[in-house]
Amino acid sequence: MTSKILIVDDDEEIRKVTGIYLENEGFEILKAENGYEALKIIKESGVDLVLLDIMMPGIDGIEVCMKIRENNLMPIIFLSAKAEDLDKIHGLTSGADDYITKPFNAMELIARVKSQLRRYTRYSNTQSISKNIMEIGNLTINIDTRLVYVGGKEVRLTPKEFDILELLARNKGIVFSIEKIYERVWGEEFYKSDNTVMVHITKIREKLEEDPKHPMYIKTIWGVGYKI
Template sequence: MVSKILIVDDDKEIRNLIAVYLENEGMQTEKVEDAVEALKLLEKNAFDLIILDIMMPKMNGIQACMKIREERSMPIIMLSAKSEDMDKIQGLTAGADDYLSKPFNPLELIARVKSQLRRYKKYNNEPVVNKSVLEIGDLIINADTRQVWVQRKEVRLTPKEFDILELLGRNKGIVLSVSKIYEAVWKEDFFKSDNTVMVHITKIRDKIEANPKNPIYIKTIWGVGYKL
């Protein structure tokens, strides 16, 4: 099956250059100049991988990556004219799978694209039976019935506790910041001094963890956030 790649960059020359190299490798490409247009395109089309620039007008690549990761798991390779480690960390924390600084060697980008596609297809070639049911070890989350089970025993969560757990479950392995969790669940702007998320995480752990002080499901990534 031919791989479909979405290229998101406000520089037309870079978009066209990347597309030429990818298409020479037998891949299909779609090019857009900003993240807002990319998100609209993702609502209607399926892609195997996204090449996403960080510095763009309207919405930057970090924001777009976090938005994409709310629902989609295809590989994302981020591009940036900056080479600072902090930019790379931010990109990977937001959910990117790889990062490449500009100017880059197109052949290196192609090699990274192929590597990510191989990994993604290897671990995602089984059909998903029910996307509303998430299974993480002995933890089962049913988004349709809003029920949770741990080791076959049902656990009662409040609506907000369930929303947080489901958000973490749908982003399994991805570190979500406290502000990201708060804004996704409460639909409000986050204030740095607010400890609401931490309090709810503590309550969830008390209900789903055998030992809340040594959790196996919800991990704290100090200075960054939480992941499932």
């Protein structure tokens, strides 16, 4: 079955050229010139992958990405002229699966699109897989096997580290206090002087993050707690 790809960009030429590249590979192409139109198409037509610009009028790509993620699991690839590392981190932590900077190489774009579609198809083959494998950017969490991967490479977590990560991942966007994390994971009453959760969060970041001091996945909400 032909995969359906939505190209979202306020630049008509980008939409046109990108569409030609992908149509030549046999994909069905839909196009949107802004975020509102993109969300409408996704709701009414459904798509298998979204190519999404960041800097658009009205509603930017980051917000569009987060709105898509409220109800959809299809791959999202940012196509953006913003090339700084912080821009890429922001894009990936908002729910995107990949980030390509403009101007881009056509062959690289096609390769990344096919790669994301393969992953999405594999993980969506059965209902149980979609429920038990969570993907957040380059982070993959397999609940059944309790294995964690970053960029396809296995990362070994202790049982409690995995439990903390699973708790936050299952409740993405929700802030958990240190007390709540401790009580949910350890099943015991929390004592204010206990820094067990903070130590475990530090260890998880050291294993998952390229730069633990500027984490992409587990965010600190100062004075409140942690969230993914």
